Amino acid sequence: AQSVTQLDSQVPVFEEAPVELRCNYSSSVSVYLFWYVQYPNQGLQLLLKYLSGSTLVKGINGFEAEFNKSQTSFHLRKPSVHISDTAEYFCAVIRRGGTSYGKLTFGQGTILTVHP
């Protein structure tokens, strides 16, 4: 089984400051990793994913994340946030192999609030 821990439930930050949202996972098998974002009154939208290759992945809206296998982490970063980045962010994993289009296992979510 897999589990995902997002280390911060809420992250307040001022506009134009950098931000890091932390995610650790636990799994007995290899996984693919994802970050999703949910803006108010909308569905979840994929920010970025790590399937293989370079451990630094870039996503939409200037976000990036780095896969660290030894630390089983997949932290999300943005060098300068905007008010419009205020949303809830979810880290998630899918087990590699088996039913490859299978279920996502999510973390608890991190609410990012960007203040002017």
Added chain:
Amino acid sequence: EAGVTQFPSHSVIEKGQTVTLRCDPISGHDNLYWYRRVMGKEIKFLLHFVKESKQDESGMPNNRFLAERTGGTYSTLKVQPAELEDSGVYFCASSQSHRFTYEQYFGPGTRLTVT
């Protein structure tokens, strides 16, 4: 291309009543998933359809929940009878089978409140 749609957006029912949630996936997506988020908890997987067949229903909480996918198109999730602990946001997602991106596209969710 239309996204994943869910109906209704909100539902308030009394304990013991029946509620049916509907999900329309993106056209051509064979995979359809249901997830649920109970307040204060993480989003949890309920089940996965491939076309009209249930691929994985390991997350269904109990036999009060019944999911169907008619003709491999839209899906319904029925809760009968509803209990207080069924309150939460129910998300539907869909994905393609022939693209190795593993991206699931989510609907806006149905907020279910059982009183």
